[in-house]
Amino acid sequence: MPFERYRAFPPVDLPDRTWPSQTITQAPRWLSTDLRDGNQALIDPMSPARKMKMFDLLVKMGYKEIEVGFPAASETDYSFVRQLIEGDRIPDDVTISVLTQAREDLIERSVQSLVGVPRANIHLYNAVAPLFRRVVFRASKDEIKDIAVRGTNAVMKNVESYLDATVIGYEYSPEIFTATELPFSAEVCEAVTDVWQPEDGREIILNLPATVEMSTPNVYADQIEWFSRQLTRREHTVISLHPHNDRGTAVAATELAMMAGADRVEGCLFGHGERTGNVCLVTLGMNLFSQGIDPQIDFSDIDEVRRTVEYCTQLPVHPRHPYAGDLVYTAFSGSHQDAIKKGLEDLERQAGEQGVPVSQLPWEAPYLPIDPHDVGRTYEAVIRVNSQSGKGGVAYVLKNEHKLDLPRRAQIEFSRVIQERTDAEGGEMTAEAIWEVFRAEYLDREAPLQLDSVHTSSAAGEKDRLTVNVHVDGEVRTLEGTGNGPIAAFVDAVNGLEVAQERGWDVRVLDYAEHALSAGGDAYAAAYVECAVGDQVLWGVGVDPNIVTASLKAVISAVNRA
Numbered sequence: 434m435p436f437e438r439y440r441a442f443p444p445v446d447l448p449d450r451t452w453p454s455q456t457i458t459q460a461p462r463w464l465s466t467d468l469r470d471g472n473q474a475l476i477d478p479m480s481p482a483r484k485m486k487m488f489d490l491l492v493k494m495g496y497k498e499i500e501v502g503f504p505a506a507s508e509t510d511y512s513f514v515r516q517l518i519e520g521d522r523i524p525d526d527v528t529i530s531v532l533t534q535a536r537e538d539l540i541e542r543s544v545q546s547l548v549g550v551p552r553a554n555i556h557l558y559n560a561v562a563p564l565f566r567r568v569v570f571r572a573s574k575d576e577i578k579d580i581a582v583r584g585t586n587a588v589m590k591n592v593e594s595y596l597d598a599t600v601i602g603y604e605y606s607p608e609i610f611t612a613t614e615l616p617f618s619a620e621v622c623e624a625v626t627d628v629w630q631p632e633d634g635r636e637i638i639l640n641l642p643a644t645v646e647m648s649t650p651n652v653y654a655d656q657i658e659w660f661s662r663q664l665t666r667r668e669h670t671v672i673s674l675h676p677h678n679d680r681g682t683a684v685a686a687t688e689l690a691m692m693a694g695a696d697r698v699e700g701c702l703f704g705h706g707e708r709t710g711n712v713c714l715v716t717l718g719m720n721l722f723s724q725g726i727d728p729q730i731d732f733s734d735i736d737e738v739r740r741t742v743e744y745c746t747q748l749p750v751h752p753r754h755p756y757a758g759d760l761v762y763t764a765f766s767g768s769h770q771d772a773i774k775k776g777l778e779d780l781e782r783q784a785g786e787q788g789v790p791v792s793q794l795p796w797e798a799p800y801l802p803i804d805p806h807d808v809g810r811t812y813e814a815v816i817r818v819n820s821q822s823g824k825g826g827v828a829y830v831l832k833n834e835h836k837l838d839l840p841r842r843a844q845i846e847f848s849r850v851i852q853e854r855t856d857a858e859g860g861e862m863t864a865e866a867i868w869e870v871f872r873a874e875y876l877d878r879e880a881p882l883q884l885d886s887v888h889t890s891s892a893a894g895e896k897d898r899l900t901v902n903v904h905v906d907g908e909v910r911t912l913e914g915t916g917n918g919p920i921a922a923f924v925d926a927v928n929g930l931e932v933a934q935e936r937g938w939d940v941r942v943l944d945y946a947e948h949a950l951s952a953g954g955d956a957y958a959a960a961y962v963e964c965a966v967g968d969q970v971l972w973g974v975g976v977d978p979n980i981v982t983a984s985l986k987a988v989i990s991a992v993n994r995a
């Protein structure tokens with residue numbers, strides 16, 4: 434790999450930087466550029482119908498600033514802006530914006546697209562970075578600054594001509610801010626600000642794009658803090674970020690730059706946008722949420738957001754995408770499953786003790802940074818089983834789906850059964866498949882023993898006496914036994930069978946557990962019995978409305994398994 438062809442990005446000389454000791458305490462102003470930067474990078478740009486669906490989604494989620502296109506680029510973009518305005522689709526608290534190059538004809542067309550809108554922002558950009566000055570514009574610094582100044586004048590002139598009834602805001606982007614000499618970016622932005630003349634009630638948005646992400650996130654933060662300090666009208670200036678994700682660190686860069694004083698963030702849902710995309714607005718918003726800060730955006734049905742974006746962009750969201758991917762609240766591996774199961778049980782215990790639902794408790798669960806319920810997910814998919822899974826995961830599925838709370842050693846035993854299957858067959862075992870195996874292993878075996886009916890169970894002095902009908906190898910037999918309790922009496926009866934002696938069963942009960950499967954008088958009960966049968970030790974499980982019958986079935990389950 435010819436790494437010598439590349440150069441390290443120079444650091445910013447800012448020894449008195451303050452951002453590292455700042456914390457983020459509130460959401461920034463958000464701008465969604467899904468319909469502009471997001472759209473311009475799609476294989477198949479959005480149709481008018483898909484654009485409208487995206488716009489409606491953004492409004493519903495709570496975005497108040499939405500860049501709706503580049504109207505001078507195409508008839509599709511222009512008519513979409515007209516459709517929004519003429520169709521009265523823009524809520525009173527939402528400001529749309531349009532992007533234009535700093536070229537007179539394009540500016541005029543962009544301004545015309547906005548006729549009739551009550552309020553809007555016009556966003557002008559030109560590249561100011563050395564490489565672009567040299568190869569794209571073939572222009573000097575002064576000429577480049579002049580493009581920005583003339584562009585701003587042209588915006589103001591056209592606004593005056595076409596938009597006398599509109600409250601117009603202005604945004605300027607020195608493109609590739611990250612690759613530009615900081616003093617030159619500041620010089621161009623100051624010149625643009627001189628033209629726009631911000632004052633109370635007339636802000637200027639200076640948008641500082643990491644058009645291409647080129648450095649570690651701390652460098653972007655340094656650039657933002659440095660820039661912010663130079664502004665002569667900081668109080669009337671909104672410092673905006675527009676990070677791209679070329680190094681995969683756009684979210685980190687944005688967060689550090691917010692700490693460095695930025696007020697506003699531009700990005701796209703799920704990080705759509707040029708090349709590796711714009712910074713992901715979902716991740717940023719949910720990162721705030723997970724720190725206890727109101728993101729001002731509604732992510733409570735994240736799957737609906739994802740489905741809509743997938744429909745509009747015709748691109749899939751990665752299953753591991755933070756907060757929204759299919760797999761991000763799912764654990765396959767044993768130790769994770771075990772910890773999650775214990776964590777969720779602990780939350781339920783706390784909720785029970787405090788008499789409140791889990792949703793009202795502070796969230797704390799191993800491996801789950803947020804409660805999946807908070808974004809409209811369920812716990813069902815939290816634990817999924819494959820060959821990497823352990824007892825905790827298998828036990829979680831049985832408990833979650835079938836209310837069966839297996840004792841610890843029974844969990845270990847059953848998870849070995851599942852492990853054999855996953856090792857042999859590979860892939861995932863669904864909850865249904867696990868249940869099928871569980872039934873076949875513990876509940877459905879009918880030979881050699883099957884309980885037919887329990888006749889009597891009566892206390893005789895200190896002992897219980899039990900009379901039961903049992904199918905033994907298909908033939909009904911009436912058995913009697915005595916013992917300390919019905920299970921002991923039943924074991925006594927079973928051990929008295931000739932077949933038990935012939936086959937060396939010699940059943941002994943080692944452990945026992947039971948619980949109700951649901952509340953109420955007609956509830957089912959589950960019984961778990963650990964038995965020594967001859968020289969084997971295994972568990973049996975019985976489920977029945979009657980707890981005594983459930984226990985006897987559990988003994989039979991263990992004997993049949995043996």
Ligand SMILES: CC(=O)SCCNC(=O)CCNC(=O)[C@H](O)C(C)(C)COP(=O)(O)OP(=O)(O)OC[C@H]1O[C@@H](n2cnc3c(N)ncnc32)[C@H](O)[C@@H]1OP(=O)(O)O
Pocket residue numbers: 470473503505506507533534535536539558559560569570580608644707
């Ligand atoms: C970083 C970003 O994402 S910026 C947004 C990018 N988005 C888009 O480009 C999508 C919409 N764009 C378009 O549809 C077209 O580019 C149009 C309609 C705007 C212009 O098309 P054309 O007139 O054919 O020009 P073209 O696309 O080739 O642009 C290059 C020309 O514009 C100049 N230019 C590029 N950006 C700017 C700018 N911001 N301000 C002024 N001039 C610019 C270039 O120097 C070049 O000029 P030259 O032909 O004299 O060398």
Ligand SMILES: CC(C)C(=O)C(=O)O
Pocket residue numbers: 470532558606608609640642643644645675677
């Ligand atoms: C127009 C600007 C803000 C842009 O999209 C970029 O620099 O990435």
